[in-house]
Amino acid sequence: MQAVLTVTNLRKSFGGVQALKGIDFDLHAGEIHALCGENGAGKSTLVRMIAGLMPPDEGEIRVDGQLLRPGELTDPKLVSVVYQELSIIPHLSVLDNVLLGDPDISQLYIRARYRTRARETLDQLGLSDVPLNLEAGRLSIAEQQLLEICRAVMRGARVLILDEPTASLSDAEIQRVFATVRWLRAKGTAVVYISHRLPEIFALTDRTTVFRNGQRILTKPTAQWTNDELVAEMIGREVTSAHATRNRASATAATAIELAGLGVAGKYRPVDLAFRAGEIVGIIGQLGSGANALIETLAGLERHYAGTIKVGGSAVDVTSIAAASRAGIAYVSEDRGGKSLFLGAPIEVNLTAAILDRLNRFGVLTLADARREASELARRFQIDVRRLPAAASTLSGGNQQKVAIAKSVALSPRILVLNEPTRGVDVGARAEIYREIQALAREGLVVLFFSTDLEEIRELSQRVITVFRGEIVRDLPVEETTMDSILGDVVRGPAIGRAA
């Protein structure tokens, strides 16, 4: 078979962190190729470079023998990518959305010319009941996802990359995607299929490549992989022993926070949960499962929730971030640069940003106190004290995350809520952050975190709560879970989870 896409010795670093460490990879015409790996393994960096969204530091990418120019958007006739995040424009029609970004559209944009072809493609994807003139925003999320795929198919790209295309789809809709992908394979398109759902990979793909820590570990025909082997390669065997040093919350520790009938309409059903002081609890579910909405409620981001939250026995109000923080709940968002940090401000200003209310006398900042607080936090989180006056943007991702966590810990909360605590953080900094979180728990803090990273859930939590479609599937000590049981719970819900 002939290679359509060849990647040679691709390297990329972000501020000292190697995201890709010399990747070689090839893709054949008429194959469906699965990319597997944990978050941060380097899959999305590779995809972004193939799409031309970022230039590699080293190495080259060829499509059909043609060298891609680094840092230039790749011709969508060669490579089309369907990203996990939807890029549907809701107030444009279905047809307009399908044609969006197509380089062959005439300057006059005469829609009639494209109607037939768009109709055929939509029918092929099982969207025959969707009118071309309908506003795309009125489609369901699943239909929008299929529309994204339709857009890529319309361009007739040689290489189609699907990044978690089924994350929000039901089984019937997944079958439509499968049928389309197989049809494209028959037409000679090379398809890259990225998914965390291992059964899909076994059902659909021809070859499977595993990535871990920025390296390509192994490529084999999918039929030659076993489920366990694939998981083992994804996690890396060496990390499985990391649980040994785990400290446990004492079973007799007092209940620190209690949720009674806590629910948000349309996001998750009411839950009753209690967390003890010193517990580290991981909550995992797919996007849209309600798992992150649950922790966001505690953080004060869901104004309209039902049920009650008791901290230390007394009911508290968490209708705003300020209210949650008054109740002793501090939150670290999943988006460091966007929602947590002031990248243009000095590190010490970031560290003390949440506690300005006690760093002033009659409104005038007590700078000596602020500096002392910042230095203490920096020492505790192993941030270089000499760098405190430098802008937060000068730090690496891992150190920025430490600043984000330290900034919330400065509030001296009783409950620390973390959303994706180490997204995009390299392995070394990740270990430091875990150690720090464990130290906080030892001091009696309740740590609740949401993560889509299985490895992180297994490594950091003492207790794992799995969520599927707005309901808790299981709530178990981590020792009683396996990679497969967690994956089963979050992907297929209770029935299959228990059978496994």
Place this chain on the structure above:
Amino acid sequence: MSINGNIRSGGRALAGFDATALGASLMRPERIQSTAVWAATVLFALWASFTIPGFSSGANVSAIMYSTSAVGIAAVGMALITLSGNLFMLSMGATAAVSTILFASFLHFGLLASVVLVVLIGGLFGLAQGIAVGVFRTNPIITTIAMASIITGAGSFYSGGLTVVGQGDASWLGVGRTLGLPNQIILFLLAAIVLSFLVERTRFGRELRLIGLNPKAASFTGLRVGRTLVLAYMLAAMAAAFAGALYGSQAAQGNLKLGAGLDFDAIAAVLVGGVAIKGGQGRVLDAAIGAVFLAMISNILLLKGLSLEIQLIVKGLVVIGSVILGALALGFRR
């Protein structure tokens, strides 16, 4: 350069003082423009006093001071809005114009009472805009343009479109001097120092800057976003009203035409001074030196015998040039 050093050390209170970092920090991309304007102001002043006859005469220096004062006060107020990430307040000219009328009609209560009343009423204008932008999250440009229309409309309704002549003595503010310096320039310096202190040393200022840097992170951090913005708009409108009182005092009369062009002059000073349009970066004193720089350039052109039209063109070019310079400096950061 000593002037730069002093200003730097004042500002470094935010981030801890480090003598070796001083030189480097002056050249930091986000500071390079204000450093350049400080230097250019000094160099132009030296060059002009040696080469342009009459530039350094007492009468001319005081003329520069008078033309700096009102614009400078408005500019340091405008800087708060720009720092907060809300671009500009486009109701400053209207606020100042109406304030000249209010100033003249209140003058019979006495000069001080008149100024205080005018500034308080300006504060009310700012309160309205601050609530709209800070609490209801309206677009700052549209909100302040709309407010300008309301203020101007109300002002002409009140004055009947006529010039209001004040009954009283406004000469202390209009032409008075203390220790040889015009009182107006002293008031400008005081306004700049007070607002600078508020921004650099108070909780309000810290929150304002953080909101300007990243409004989303500010609300996730639990900062008092609405309250801080309301206060910033009130202070800015009060600065505009105070500038109006300065205009009104010069002839002890009020007219809606006085203060026209103040919006652009204040924006020009903020931009030339090097306060970043995207918010959070820059200092109040940068806007002040921007106002001094622009007043000096206009004065030099005037002494060279160039007409008002040419002065306007040059002012526009300087602003565009400074915006390009700012964008280039930010580009080098990557």
